[in-house]
Amino acid sequence: DGGITQSPKYLFRKEGQNVTLSCEQNLNHDAMYWYRQDPGQGLRLIYYSQIVNDFQKGDIAEGYSVSREKKESFPLTVTSAQKNPTAFYLCASSIWLAGVADTQYFGPGTRLTVL
């Protein structure tokens, strides 16, 4: 079965620690994305990547970092510089056609809580 996996589902970290969230897809999609969702807020784009070894900042990239060494994988690191990291993090992927992102499909999400 093709799909997007994120791990872990729940993650707790102490303030001041970096943490990496995993995202893997076997849909052969070119583009991958990271969003953050807070209660009562829309999804906000953190980073996205159109192709391997390339990625772009979204609207709220400060305090986050990513890598795209393989087409299937797009891990997100939440650094200690992120002031309010507690949130629901969603990874998505899509086909990228002629410079346009097609429909995005989402992974199950990781709920990060900073203690």
Added chain:
Amino acid sequence: GQNIDQPTEMTATEGAIVQINCTYQTSGFNGLFWYQQHAGEAPTFLSYNVLDGLEEKGRFSSFLSRSKGYSYLLLKELQMKDSASYLCAVRTLPGAGSYQLTFGKGTKLSVIP
């Protein structure tokens, strides 16, 4: 920038029809998506409109009017499992080779017996 408005909450009765509206203000419009999100879960794709008119998919339909910056999602024969948040998202092309997908805050639909 983009501005997307949806009602925060709606309530409807099982078996009824409900319409969830979405209005947007944007430049470089390149499509509108509707997603369903159950509490604590990921959004799942429902529909996509890029041209004016109605797209029907079973119990769900989505309508777009580009001149009015308006879309709606129509849910027929409501079932209890339709209780969820419905997210409207607008895709734009701010520049060659790049894109933006902006989400509204979502409409929480409660279906009651």
